[in-house]
Amino acid sequence: MWPVLWTVVRTYAPYVTFPVAFVVGAVGYHLEWFIRGKDPQPVEEEKSILERREDRKLDELLGKDHTQVVSLKDKLEFAPKAVLNRNRPEKN
Template sequence: MWPVFWTVVRTYAPYVTFPVAFVVGADPQPVEEEKSISERREDRKLDELLGKDHTQVVSLKDKLEFAPKAVLNRNRPEKN
């Protein structure tokens, strides 16, 4: 009996599974798409930019004080 049952199921499987898959796949409620990582990053960066005052910037003179020594001078011994 079981071999006959499995033969019938195997033979008519496409006729049974297609309507089931069609009903499951045809979801009437639109699914809201999740934002990608890059879109969320861009939104976060825009929010950060909106909160800043762009007229207050560090002057170039202040930036030069913290500049590291030249690369070529790093290995030379300091003269006393």
């Protein structure tokens, strides 16, 4: 008789364990809220790293005057030499 019973339990285990797990979970959930008492205070959401970065960039942009730019001639003086000319001796 025992082998037949174990075969039936093994065959229908998902149909038995899900309702048992559901009841245990529901009881545990309500027991936890009963022990805690009142509702917890809502937690203020923290900004994500991407949002903080975007805010910082916007603050930096607000402080700059975009009409004052460096001329291209000044920028070209500090440009690195071409990669292909690095190993060639410079002509004086």
